[in-house]
Amino acid sequence: MHPFTTHTGVGVPLRRSNVDTDQIIPAVYLKRVSRTGFEDGLFAAWRADEHFVLNLEPFRAGSVLVAGPDFGTGSSREHAVWALSDYGFRVVISARFADIFRGNAGKQGLLAAECAQPDVELLWKLLEAEPGTEVTVDLAAKTVHAKDFTAPFQIDDYTRWRLLEGLDDIALTLRHEDAIGAYEGGRPSWKPTTTSTLPS
Amino acid sequence: MAKTLAEKVWDQHVVRRGDGAEPDLLYIDLHLVHEVTSPQAFDGLRLANRRVRRPDLTIATEDHNVPTTGIELPIADPVSKTQVDTLRKNCAEFGIRLHPMGDAEQGIVHIIGPQLGLTQPGTTVVCGDSHTSTHGAFGALAFGIGTSEVEHVLATQTLPLRPFKTMAINVDGELRPGVTAKDIILAVIAKIGTNGGQGHVLEYRGRVIEQLSMEARMTICNMSIEAGARAGMIAPDETTFAYLKGRPHAPAGAEWDEAVTAWRELRTDEGATFDAEVHIDASALTPYVTWGTNPGQGLPLSEAVPDPERIADENERHSAQKALTYMDLVPGTPLRDIHVDTVFLGSCTNGRIEDLRAAAEVLRGRKVAEGVRMLVVPGSMKVRAVAESEGLDAVFTDAGAEWRSAGCSMCLGMNPDQLRPGERSASTSNRNFEGRQGKGGRTHLVSPLVAAATAVRGTLSSPDDLS
Ligand code: SF4
Numbered sequence: 015m016h017p018f019t020t021h022t023g024v025g026v027p028l029r030r031s032n033v034d035t036d037q038i039i040p041a042v043y044l045k046r047v048s049r050t051g052f053e054d055g056l057f058a059a060w061r062a063d064e065h066f067v068l069n070l071e072p073f074r075a076g077s078v079l080v081a082g083p084d085f086g087t088g089s090s091r092e093h094a095v096w097a098l099s100d101y102g103f104r105v106v107i108s109a110r111f112a113d114i115f116r117g118n119a120g121k122q123g124l125l126a127a128e129c130a131q132p133d134v135e136l137l138w139k140l141l142e143a144e145p146g147t148e149v150t151v152d153l154a155a156k157t158v159h160a161k162d163f164t165a166p167f168q169i170d171d172y173t174r175w176r177l178l179e180g181l182d183d184i185a186l187t188l189r190h191e192d193a194i195g196a197y198e199g200g201r202p203s204w205k206p207t208t209t210s211t212l213p214s
Numbered sequence: 215m216a217k218t219l220a221e222k223v224w225d226q227h228v229v230r231r232g233d234g235a236e237p238d239l240l241y242i243d244l245h246l247v248h249e250v251t252s253p254q255a256f257d258g259l260r261l262a263n264r265r266v267r268r269p270d271l272t273i274a275t276e277d278h279n280v281p282t283t284g285i286e287l288p289i290a291d292p293v294s295k296t297q298v299d300t301l302r303k304n305c306a307e308f309g310i311r312l313h314p315m316g317d318a319e320q321g322i323v324h325i326i327g328p329q330l331g332l333t334q335p336g337t338t339v340v341c342g343d344s345h346t347s348t349h350g351a352f353g354a355l356a357f358g359i360g361t362s363e364v365e366h367v368l369a370t371q372t373l374p375l376r377p378f379k380t381m382a383i384n385v386d387g388e389l390r391p392g393v394t395a396k397d398i399i400l401a402v403i404a405k406i407g408t409n410g411g412q413g414h415v416l417e418y419r420g421r422v423i424e425q426l427s428m429e430a431r432m433t434i435c436n437m438s439i440e441a442g443a444r445a446g447m448i449a450p451d452e453t454t455f456a457y458l459k460g461r462p463h464a465p466a467g468a469e470w471d472e473a474v475t476a477w478r479e480l481r482t483d484e485g486a487t488f489d490a491e492v493h494i495d496a497s498a499l500t501p502y503v504t505w506g507t508n509p510g511q512g513l514p515l516s517e518a519v520p521d522p523e524r525i526a527d528e529n530e531r532h533s534a535q536k537a538l539t540y541m542d543l544v545p546g547t548p549l550r551d552i553h554v555d556t557v558f559l560g561s562c563t564n565g566r567i568e569d570l571r572a573a574a575e576v577l578r579g580r581k582v583a584e585g586v587r588m589l590v591v592p593g594s595m596k597v598r599a600v601a602e603s604e605g606l607d608a609v610f611t612d613a614g615a616e617w618r619s620a621g622c623s624m625c626l627g628m629n630p631d632q633l634r635p636g637e638r639s640a641s642t643s644n645r646n647f648e649g650r651q652g653k654g655g656r657t658h659l660v661s662p663l664v665a666a667a668t669a670v671r672g673t674l675s676s677p678d679d680l681s
Contacts, residue, residue: 031529032408032508036647041628045279045293047253047300059649083529084409087442088647090344091251092360113413113444114344118360172235183362184264187370190230190239194267194372197229197241204465204473205243206332208273208311 015123017180018153021104023077025149025160026067027141031082035115038086038094052093053100072146078105080137080149086115086126095122105151107158107167109134120173121183127151127167129158136163153178216483218380219449220415223355223480227338229372237374243337243354245367246323247274247310249301250628251342255365256304268371269309273332274301277322280315281630282591282618289315294629308368321594321620324348324562328432329596331461335450335477340367345562345644346445347438351431352458353450353480355415358439378444379489381414382482385422387497392677394572395430396564396642396661398422398494399437400502400512406492408510411443414489417482418448422496428457429568436563437644440509449481501676503549504646504659506537511646513549515664515676521545540648541656542636549674552658556639557588557669558651559662560618561625564642565593567600569662574606576666576677577613583672588615588665589631591623615669627652640668 030037043055060066067073079098085108086094095118098106104124109131111119119126129137140163141147149160151167153174158165169177176186187194217225230239245268252274259265266272279294289295298315305312313320319330324345327333333349339356340346342364349356363373383402403410416438423431431448438446455474458464465473504512505519511534513520522534522545538545543552559565559573570592582588590610592598598620601607607617624631625643633639633655642665646657658674667675 032533034508034647036645036650040649040653041626042653044250044628045297047257047296049254049257059653087408088344088645090342090358090360092254092342092362095360110409112409112442114358114360118362121360121362172237175235183366183374184262184369187239187366187372187374191370193230193239194241194370198371201241202472202476204469205337206334206463206465207270208244208332208463209270 015180015182018123018125018177020150020152021077021125022148022150023104024072024075025078025080025137025141025147026073026076027138028067028079028081029138032084032087033081034088035086035091035094036088039091039097044091044093049096050100052097056097056101070145077102078107078149078151079103080134080141081106081108082134083109083131085111087112090114092118092122095119095124099124107134107137120177123177123180125151125153125177127158127169129165129167133165216486218482218486218488219353219417219447219480220355220378220380223336223338224377226336237376239372240338240375242340242367242371242373243271244327244332244339245272246327246339246341246346247272247364248277248323248343249297250278251361252304252364253297253300254361255368256308258362258365259368264369266308266310266368271371272310272368274305274310274312275320275323275326276301276315278622278626278628280621282621282623285315285619291630318595318599321596322562322565322622324436325565325593325597328352329594331458331464334458334464335454336480340373344439345436347443348432348436348562350435350438350445350447351428352454353447353477355445355447357445379414381411381416381443381490381492382488383416383418383492383494385418385420385494385496387422387495389422389496389499392663393499393501394661394663395426395433397499397502398496399434400504400509400659401499402494403437403441403510404502404512405494406441408440408508409442411438411441414443415445415447416441416443417488418446423448424451427568428453429566432566433563437509440644450477501661501664503664503674505541505543505549506534507540507646507648509644509646509659511537512659515549515674517549519543519545519547519549550679552674553672554638554640554658554668554674555586556633556637557586557665558591558624558639558641558643559589559665560591560593560623561643562593563644564662565591565597567597569642570597570601570606573662573666574609576663576680577615577670578609580613580670580680582614582669586669586672588669589618589624590615591618592620594620624651626650627655640665640674
């Protein structure tokens, strides 16, 4: 995972709330078994409409998505994050994220930045008034910046630290392998295992 | 200090307390795996040269992609086939027990865990699927995870997590006949909203919950995620122990007694506080159906399609307007007048034997209406076998319904069972999102009783409408 410090890119206004993961990437696009190539499924149903924001220049090349509240609700599919990342998004800004989506994003190096809804609305207006406007997201300072607009965003400290350092989750945990072994030694013997023989 | 059920289970699984910035490291007792969210996790292990730490706490099944007819044939859809084949290869390579299509124990991941007795009180259960909350019905802390967390659990059998908040959902009163667990949970979601449970573990409690069967409890916990919650839980009791006793992976002999003693401790202490509390009067409930495109957009069947103009909250009004356009519904239309062309009975919400029995009771001696197709898809091959031993398959086929093999089927548009654009279903599944059951398909979430009655009348109906 690459460290995330600041990112500057074209902002894309997505005036929709409750964007669920079935909208971000419909189920039919989940079948790939590799880690890449999910961009073709991103907002697939909406992209069929030629007026959808991502079909308009210069939003096509956007990398900072500015969405309505409750982004990423619904299924836990991490493909939603891959689809956004594979398309080229590095940051999603919303007033509220679904828990699982936010968790998934942090682990994949996609920044889920929580901005107050009035700030999101200001950004929408700005991006719609001047399509192609670049947005700068500074993770160290926790600010979003575009033209003369600046606003703070929220992110939990742990996710922020990990994004800044570009740390892999598993490596972090494996530093505590001794503690895991010790815990396993104390588990009751009646806890189920999947390998015990099935009675016929 | 007095603790809630969720806090007790959490505390019993802390491998390492987080030191401020870092979250707690939680041990995972059971990891359920299926073909959709696992391939990239195994890929990640291979890339990093890692192994599966505890194959003996891991089990896999094929459910989301599998066809439910002609299962002896190779899967026709090439991408579905690739996912299923990849799971088989990965399980063989990493030494994980797999129940493939056609196997007697194959089924939807959330049906087979409880059925095998692997889901037990006080365990932590995870799966790369949001409806993992189902297992909370046993007093397990069970929640859905993303694919990189799947990889993390495979590699370490742990997850770094921050404590969830807790919310009590008190369901009191007396359920009227014909009102089911599905109606309770749809009413809960309509009340607290699709993000009302965000960040919380919901603990369902109260007289009504205590009187429910394990399968009904699973239906309720299953849909906790539709209220935005991380998990749902119900304290284990005699009903739970009776369900588990004698199952293939339940403890036996002296270990059973030891386990039950430990399980009896698993209830919220007197005086423990929840971060939030909600009260539902079950006596007031009647069969519920959804009219919109999220599970919170539901109403009693006796009501009419709502008028968005009368919704005060602006976001909710917009969302209702969009939903009605998508659903092609006119405000004021009685819900009972809505015609469907498809009825789906199945899924991890309502694909268990009691669900099939309830629906069969309604269909016995009746016919599915002209122009309506009804799919009956048992949640597992075991459920299918039990249903057949009771003659339920004949009840369904005599009525004109299709009797299928186990899988997720029409719960999501990922296998051959899909709605065509513009088709409308009454479905016992858990999500009515746009396109969930197939592109352009329209979904009304209902209980098995309502599904069966709807199949007979061709419009949204409850069994009371049939006499
Ligand atoms: S039945 Fe539906 S909700 Fe349940 S696991 Fe399958 S796809 Fe998910």
